[in-house]
Amino acid sequence: MAARQRTRPTIYDVAREAGVSTATVSRMLNDTGQIAPATREAIEQAIERLGYLPNTIARSLVTKSTQTIAFLLPDITNPFYASLVSGIQQVALESGHTMLLCTTEGDPERELEYLNLLRAKQVDGALMDGLVVPPERIAQFVADGFPIVCLDRDVRSRSVPLVQVDNKLGARLAMEHLLGLGHRRIAHIEGAPELRISAQRLGGYREALAAAGIREDPRLVATGRFSEDGGYEATRELLGRDVSFTAVFAANDLSAIGAINALTQSGLRVPEDVSVIGFDDLRLSAHTIPPLTTIHQPAVEIARRATEILIDLINGRRVRKLRYLLEPTLVVRSSTAPAPRRRRGRGDP
């Protein structure tokens, strides 16, 4: 009723207004201990009248829990990470947690800085993706009692779990699709070399080549850094290298989109002249021209699983399984087609 005062009401005000002690109010708020119906009623009314909102900072100081988790990632501008955020948010909300977003831009100092900041802020735990901090540091944070779950790399330590798609398998799936269409000269647009997942996808590319008895041509891989621009540039470089290829396996959808653009600009048709396959299966990829053939990652599933595990860790539950490798699947759309009979350029036996 009264005009809002500058300083918000505290639990003392509520207690006084309801004619009980703060302990009773606290018990009611947290639903611990028994409260007589009449008392409960009085407190509820006092809260209503005062417009009281508990100060969770004060609560955290004593309970040592902030109900906050953090998600550290290099670049929110990549829609794949955005999907992860969605998934995390869902689970977090369900369990009453709120999410701090920390973008590191791939800067190792900033990662460390954030990690320390999060500790200082008494954040309950963190999800990390695409980070480059050395595993030992991560393990140390965990040893210090700060739960972490990784979304991209295996910190070989009990108590820091990993949830990710099986990247190598995904890459093989992509390659087998291309190989099955008769492609022999397949280029790869690598992600960001410093990230594990790049190496894993590159590894799958190589394995598939080897399994098909094709010798790898180093001129056929270029770095696209997981972005549209990077994919575009990498493709132009590939084109300029004067080696022929009839297909490109891009490390992610964004760079595949850049690749298609570069190819098209060079007068090459996708998929008639060159097939392109991506990785991620962004929502967007169903709408590119041509719609992108790609490897589907269950982003929301990954995020949910990881967040659930993190919350288990926070609640002191032991996690049984340390590594969750989810299965990627091939999604065939229109950016891939059988290898053309005649290849452009020379160089292929």
Add this chain to the structure above:
Amino acid sequence: MAARQRTRPTIYDVAREAGVSTATVSRMLNDTGQIAPATREAIEQAIERLGYLPNTIARSLVTKSTQTIAFLLPDITNPFYASLVSGIQQVALESGHTMLLCTTEGDPERELEYLNLLRAKQVDGALMDGLVVPPERIAQFVADGFPIVCLDRDVRSRSVPLVQVDNKLGARLAMEHLLGLGHRRIAHIEGAPELRISAQRLGGYREALAAAGIREDPRLVATGRFSEDGGYEATRELLGRDVSFTAVFAANDLSAIGAINALTQSGLRVPEDVSVIGFDDLRLSAHTIPPLTTIHQPAVEIARRATEILIDLINGRRVRKLRYLLEPTLVVRSSTAPAPRRRRGRGDP
């Protein structure tokens, strides 16, 4: 040196270790008051030895500042919002703030729930975009001492500033481009009707039509809800309505991409048969096939400006200007072309 104990060292431990009082340690940490060099040294060493990290929760309890801001938005999956997040993050980091991300999925209850949660968490202030809470509620939070700055709508109240692009102008720019190319029958794919920016862009569409002396045909607008799928469906609906059009102005790039897909699938060529223009200028839009003509929004600039204002508000500075309408610009790429001589279908005089 010693094995990390389960409970982290506090300022008392540091004080004891350094042989000073906690007040002195605190003063050194916060750089307030003068400290003798020798004392400073001793404290620094104690901190180092103990691996001490100040507990910001305890600090917040007394200072009443959490150095945390929140960003509320409907959907992080939209790359435009992701760009905003990037911009916010930059400024926030510079000023030592960390960012809580809250996605509301356009659910009004969840918005309110979040707003209350943020208050309870003593968050210093919030940035809001794409929300549907009634303006009075927002104004009330502000009156309660919770700084808010909006990124999309004008809460007519001193003390809740607005930073956004001039949407109506942007829409007019888009339309004038189309009109200038000779298009007369222009469809519009609307955003999400409940959001202000949709109405503003639709308003610009209408104004431009009126200014060109063209009567608006209600059959020419369909709702795309700002997404690829929505744009796709809206376009199919438009196509199915049996009204002719030679151009479509989509409320954002995502729905423009969906539109191009639908058009292409129907055997129409973009831009030869139908021109398409978007709004946002996502990084991606330079790489679509064909590269998208669109209206550029200075996303990072918007985000930075808004965050700076929020921080000013938090620091108790009066903001001089309440509304910042940034200028959109036309970016011509290849998805628009002069209107074809013969239009498909009938219906146009």
Add this chain to the structure above:
DNA sequence: TGGCCGGGAGTAAGCGCTTACAGTAAGCGC
């Protein structure tokens, strides 16, 4: 009738910091 039990409530001690307020000692001008 006495002893026990348990529902319901209060007291007060922190949680880990910051910050008025209050010194103390050295330095300085006269």
Add this chain to the structure above:
DNA sequence: GCGCTTACTGTAAGCGCTTACTCCCGGCCA
């Protein structure tokens, strides 16, 4: 030698909660 700064430091009172401990009282059983 005295009083007044100035530079530095300590004491202790909170910040707004939670939570052991205690306590009270009515009911119930033997």
